[in-house]
Amino acid sequence: MSCHGCSSALRENNYLKCNGCKSEYCFACLNLTDDSSKLLTPEQIKSLSCPYCRNVTRRINNDDTPCRPRYQKGQAQSINVSFCDVTHNNTANTSVGISTDTGLAKEPVTMESISKLFDLKMAPDSTIMINLRAALNKDIEKMVAVHVNRAIENLKTDFSSTTDYLAAEQADLRSEIRQKDNLVKQLQTDISKCQNSLAKYQSRIQTIEKISRDMNIEVHEVPENKSENLPGIFKKLCECLQVDIPENDVKACRRVSKMNPSSGRPRNILVTLSSQRQRDLVLSSVTRFNKAHPRDRLASTHIGFTGETRRIYVAEHLSPETKEVHSVARKFCRDNNFKYVWVRFGQVYIRKDEQSQAQHIKTIECLNKLL
Secondary structure, eight states: OBOTTTOOBOOTTSEEEOTTTOOEEETTTTTOOHHHHTTOOHHHHHTBOOHHHHHHSOOSOTTSOOOOOOOOTTSOOEEEEEEEOTTOOSSOOOEEEEESOTTOOOOOOOHHHHHHHHHHHTOTTSHHHHHHHHHHHHHHHHHHHHHHHHHHHHHHHHHHHHHHHHHHHHHHHHHHHHHHHHHHHHHHHHHHHHHHHHHHHHHHHHHHHHHHTTTEEEEESOOOOTTOOHHHHHHHHHHHHTOOOOGGGEEEEEEOOOSSTTOOSOOOEEEEESOHHHHHHHHHHHHHHHHHOTTSOSBGGGGTOOSSOOBOEEEEOOOHHHHHHHHHHHHHHHHTTOOEEEEETTEEEEESSSSSOOEEEOSHHHHHHTO
8 A cells, every 4th residue: 555645655643534535645745743643523523634535625715735845853832734624614625734833834825736746646547547447447347248248138039039030930941841751652552543544545556556457457568659549559469369358348548658758668558357367267378378488478469560579568557566566676686796676466476596585575665685
């Protein structure tokens, strides 16, 4: 602890405290000695006012000032400390100096002395500034704590609202996903059922198409012209094959459109007979003719066409699906050195050679399994 006036260290019982600002002053700054300090009454000590506090107060009589030179040895002992008037005059709050030498004059207060006292009072290490900073720190801490706590509470409220909203949204999403998942499973089941039903219907349609074509034969590579007589051409074909088909048993004879319009081949002739037996008779006759004439197989010249000779093929009337399988099977046989590919009763068969077993080709996937 140090003196607020001279900053010297204070010893026990060698200082007095101002009742205004609570600053401590040593006896030397107060122009007191140990003996003179003992003469002070309790009322005077309670009314003690330091020069800083006293100079701030407006005075009525400036002649009564406590500012005096520091007490020096050899001078008359005096008490130049400031106290409020112990008589408590209601008209003026004057400061009096108690001195053992009543003839010693009191010095007036100047602006320079006030400035020095103010500088000392406002010094960073002064008691007032220390107390002020401590009070400000406490107030600021309280204000900051209040605002921070309020902000934290607001954040907690907002965060709780946000988390509650997200939790509700998440629950809704889970419920919706669960519903969609059940719907997808139901749709997958329905699709599987539909696929099975479709496969059954396709099989039935193929069977119906096969039955509807059982009495048809298809003649390929017959030259085409505008004035042709298709029943007459078929009659010449039957004569060449030595097959007796009455005209009444030929229900229809017409050309059909090509599957590939850009092909340069002539359109096929489709002949509808009265029975499946007659169809099989024509087909077997073509096979016997070709075997009997291996170097002169059935061609356009055999049925009265002149000019370029074209091989004529007579086959069963196949459905579009079976035709596609037959076409792919022929290409497969060429690429993989299979010798034989044929159609019998609307079914496609292949065989690698004379010693191998015939393979029934139901779909194109069957060919991939043979690789």
